[in-house]
Amino acid sequence: MRWSVVMVFLGLNTLMVSQNKVTYTYAVKDSVKLEMDVYTPIDIKTNDSLPVVLWMHGGGFEGGQRDNLNDVQFMHYLTENGFIGISISYRLLLKDLGIGAGCDCPKTIKLNIFRQATIDYLDAAKYVISNKDELRIDPNRIIAGGSSAGAEGVLSAAYLKHFFVDDTAQYDEVKFAGAIALAGAVVDADYITKDNAIPTVLFHGTDDNLVPFGKATHHYCSTDSLGHLILDGSQIIADKLHNLGTSYYFHQKLGGGHELAEIPFSQLDAVFNFFKRAIHHNEIIQTTITIPE
Template sequence: MKYKILVVICSLSFVVFSQTKETYIYNIKHVDTLKLDVYKPKNIKQGDSLPAVLWMHGGGFAGGSRANIDEVKFMEYLTKNGYIGISISYRLLLKGSKTGFGCDCPKTFKIDVFRQAVIDYLDAAKYIVENKTKLQIDPTKIIAGGSSAGAEGVLNAVYLKHFFVDDVSKYKNVNFAGAISLAGALVNANYISGENAIPTVLFHGTDDNLVPIGKAPHHYCDPDRLGYLILEGSEIIADRLHNLKASYYFQKTVGGKHELCQIPFPELDNILDFFDKTINKKQVIQTKYITQKN
């Protein structure tokens, strides 16, 4: 029951307002037609090439939508601040599953769900790079971002591409300038290196019972359960980036649970300022904030 409630928190799918946007199909996989919504500033001019945030929603790989209320609100914020916002759909491989993504979901299946999410995300990134002129994006300034399940997909796409993808040459023109992870984790943070480290924003609660902030089993499953899978969360990722002298912005909320997957609207100005300094001005910034849950 806790899992279902948290999925609802992170994946509200009813949109009560809308914006002018362009929708494109970036791939068709079996019964899934995968689309992305491109939000542009109203004052964008012909020939402009803007930075973009490529966003992957949460929902436990079972629900959620690229048009969640908060996703649309976030896209609106981005367009008002000189960015193009792109919110994608991807295959929800656990939709209708009896096990969910918890301890009854076999480890091997969890790994494959991560793999397919990585591939979907990279396919979306490949599409926007190949259509950079039409979409008016700067392919050197694409920020990868996601929440909860989306954050897991994004982090693994950014840092574990060579682990999950057999033919990485398909994505040779896909490069990310930065990353945003809201309550996400990696399968193995050792894949973060001096060559692939990019400015990374991390939000996580110390008491997240689904996605560990440190190194721990996914959903804190016991070792004898089918779903026992060790993940490495934001604390491990931040430490790895710190040791590599790479930029990061880590907000750790003591007592916080999986609600840290929600888009942190009060912090968005600070996040964009961090990316301006680290991407545009090439500064190295290592910031860790420790807050207390209200």
């Protein structure tokens, strides 16, 4: 155990010396400071304007944190590959309710939590764009990314602004060049249109029992439960993007569960090669990768 602790410390220390990290407060809501960690390459130049991944962690809207070890490792991957990585905190509105995001959580509460997570993410994106010169980011090359609950927030921010936000004009300047959703879903995929569709990376297990792979209820709650809320998962989103002629990279695992919400480090090179072709070279790429059980 002692050597394991030492190795973890050395690993974290290596990550920290290979990139710069600065923490900013992007909003204060209900006396809660919402912060973001901005990771930049150590060799970044003063006049650089780099692409960015704006990341929202998972945790069922009641747990998780922006500096989980895997999230920090992902930020390291980004800075090593010419990106700025930004990992945000947001309001974990289920944290103190004691009911979790399952079938005992009323649909109205779930929808409000989705709404507030969407707004927090949009506020973070707006802050990044407003401070683009200081942060040295390219506002035209922001990739929205998230895992599980974070993926739901990110997909809603990218595609369902007009469903969740009353005053969308305040976010007119917020544009996303692409999206990454690990085990995510949306309330209604019909809000994905030709006007807002962007190159999207989707990872999902066909047997995910929390966030549906296709069209099904959140946590597969029965119709008579408080938490009955129908969602459109990755399969529905990929089908929608396919029909719209928009680029997507859909990684599905047959029999896979919610572990597909974990950052797919072995697949990151392929993911960012997809974005390079779809965003920077304007290629139409529609890829589905099926992993057998």
